[in-house]
Amino acid sequence: MAHTHAHPSDHPGELGADDPIRLLAIRDTTLSVDEVVRAVGDDAAGGTTLFVGTVRNHDGGADVDALGYSCHPSAEAEMRRVAEKVVADYPVRALAAVHRVGDLRVGDIAVVVAVSCPHRGEAFEACRKLIDDLKHEVPIWKHQTFSDGTEEWVGAC
DSSP: OOOOOOOGGGOGGGSOOSSOEEEEEEESSOOOHHHHHHHTOOTTOSEEEEEEEEOOSEETTEEEEEEEEEEOTTHHHHHHHHHHHHHHHSOOSEEEEEEEOEEEOTTOEEEEEEEEESSHHHHHHHHHHHHHHHHHHSOEEEEEEETTSOEEEEOOO
8 A cells, every 4th residue: 555645634733723713802901811822722733822912111211100002993803804814824723812901000911912833933923923913003002101201102012
């Protein structure tokens, strides 16, 4: 009996899942890293990459005292569009992204994204693409108040 090479269709786990987008949300409550990790659990995934964005105590050399996020009503739809593009470009088994809005303190989690893929390299690449595109394309804005009393609005994440 001749040995044949496996085709990708012989190993469905190497392909993306039917609906890999497991969790997308914009919330005004505390974000859970555990919830995001659970959402992207997949038996066919060999690698899961997680990115957690937190509120830092400085920006551009100034001390940050307070920070708030707000979003345009289209933000969740834009988040889905970004997620769908990542799913189209990488063999994603599972993907999740949640972003916080409202008033946050230094150390609070502002955004959590995670991607599971068959292999670690593509999981890192897909997760990097997801957070970078969310930052650049989803209409979420950050309002920072500095310790010297000045404030500014800046783009997402």
